[in-house]
Amino acid sequence: MGEYITKPICKVFMLKGQEGQSIKGIEKTSTSGLVDTYTITLTDGTTSTFSVTNGKGISSIEKTSTSGLADTYTIRFNDGTTSTFTVTNGAKGDKGDGIPSGGIAGQVLKKKSNTDYEYEWDDITPISSILNGDIDSIMKD
Numbered sequence: 001m002g003e004y005i006t007k008p009i010c011k012v013f014m015l016k017g018q019e020g021q022s023i024k025g026i027e028k029t030s031t032s033g034l035v036d037t038y039t040i041t042l043t044d045g046t047t048s049t050f051s052v053t054n055g056k057g058i059s060s061i062e063k064t065s066t067s068g069l070a071d072t073y074t075i076r077f078n079d080g081t082t083s084t085f086t087v088t089n090g091a092k093g094d095k096g097d098g099i100p101s102g103g104i105a106g107q108v109l110k111k112k113s114n115t116d117y118e119y120e121w122d123d124i125t126p127i128s129s130i131l132n133g134d135i136d137s138i139m140k141d
Contacts, residue, residue: 021046034079056081 021042030037034054041047057078065072069089076082099109103121112118 021044024041024043026038026040028036029039029049034056036052036054037049038052039047039049059076059078061073061075063071064074064084069091071087071089072084073087074082074084100119100121103109107121107123109119110122112120
């Protein structure tokens with residue numbers, strides 16, 4: 001049974017087709033704006049051309065003006081056209097009820113009262129002193 005399957009398959013593989021043409025080369029031969037032209041050369045010397053239209057791309061983006069809180073940007077495209085967009089920045093806010101100004105190096109911020117946002121700068125004052133021997137005994141326990 002294997003003979004009936006292999007003989008026809010072998011005959012098909014052994015058939016030889018007619019001589020044909022193949023591509024010898026493809027070369028970009030010109031560019032105009034966004035259009036590239038390519039030339040296909042076949043093994044018999046004949047040629048054919050085709051064109052590819054490339055997409056619009058961005059060449060640059062730059063901030064071109066500022067007015068108040070608005071910055072205007074210009075996009076330049078590779079086809080020579082431009083487009084603009086505006087970014088409106090937020091206003092600088094007032095200083096909040098956060099950390100009070102002042103204080104000097106070494107001071108800490110502490111709560112001044114039970115009222116919200118009432119803080120003050122103060123020097124660090126030790127509550128008590130601990131001797132090195134006391135620290136050793138605390139660490140061993």
